[in-house]
Amino acid sequence: MKLLRHGPKGRERPALMQADGTVRDLGGVIADLGPDQLAPEALAALARLDAGTLPVVELQRLAVPWRGPGKFIAIGLNYADHAAEAGMALPAEPVVFTKASSCAVGCNHPVVLPQGSVKTDWEVELGVVIGRRARCVSEAEALAHVAGYCVVNDLSEREYQLERGGTWDKGKGCDTFGPIGPWLVTADEVGDPQDLSMWLDVNGVRKQTGSTRTMIFPVAHLVSYLSRFMTLEPGDIITTGTPPGVGMGRKPPEFLRPGDVVTLGIERLGEQRQTVHAWDPALIDG
Incomplete structure (x- = not known):
């Protein structure tokens, strides 16, 4: 479904x-x-x-597909070719950080650049939505705890993330930096989560092309791994890393500016479209 x-x-x-x-x-x-x-x-x-x-309805404004999320957990450097473009070593274990749940918005919501932002970047990612509590589950059991999958744009302010001290989180959880959807596709309809093509364009120019086949740590491993460190609850989302082609890794680097249009999608999961805006609090809660 x-x-x-x-x-x-x-x-x-x-x-x-x-x-x-x-x-x-x-x-x-x-x-x-x-x-x-x-x-x-x-x-x-x-x-x-x-x-x-059931009654037929016309789509209106698309919201996050479920009421939530509770925890918005993210995995960094989970594609070998993306780690290479970032100049970082392959991780021995998953790199875990969090996005503030307040950054979650519908798939076509405006992206609002934070005040002073100069390095906001794009990242198409597979989102994994938890449907059943997972606590210290084995890898063999892990996918039974997944309700479904969705498209995520893990927007990132690279200066905040990498140049302002502390952890990555401050560059990842800005308002509007977590578009989710357009819908949640249940696990039975998706099939193998490690065989999904993905892409992202900026202003009609292809920037990212990849496949979940090239994940370093697959979905089952991530769910099992995270469940050792925290209890995963229904409605939590894990965004699982991005393939190469992010703005930070391009030569010269490219970052989003007001007026840019970002489109992205994942096979069997749908597509998103966002227009980038300068700081405007009125657009955040629209």
Whole structure:
């Protein structure tokens, strides 16, 4: 299934998209798509619905596909070719940092540059959404805890991340720096998460082309690994690293400016489109 939330801010409604692109309202079945609706039994109940009997709706503003996320966990340097372009050694274990949950926005939300930003960068990534609590799970068990997958743009302010002291987090969690969606695609529909092509364009020019096949640490390993250090709860998201082609790694480096348009997508998971804006607090909560 493709599950989504859409509508005016604060009045989002749950929906599902059928294979032919028809969007069906779920508001008469569930109040919202939240962590409880991501559990395996809840997803199974939605899958049993006769979608053809649900009301047809026209898509409005796309929100984050589920109410959340709770934790927004990120993995750095998880593609060998991206580590090479960054001039960094391959990690022996996953590089873990967090994005503030407040940075999460819908897939087409404006990207608002933070005050003083000079090095905001793009990163197409596979998002993994947890559906069942995971605590010290084995790698063999890990994927049973995944509700589904989605597209993430892990926007990053590189000066804040790398030149301002401390950890990476301050360059990763700025408002609007976590576009998610357009929908959450359930794990059964995606199949193998390690066989998905991905791409990103800026102003119509291809910048990133890659595949989840080249991850250093695959999804099952990441879920198992993280569950040793923290309890993963339904609604948490793990964004799993990016292939080469980020602005920081280009020669000369390229970074986003007001007016730029970023489009990105992952096979079977949909596409995003964002327009970049100078600092404007009114756009953040739109």
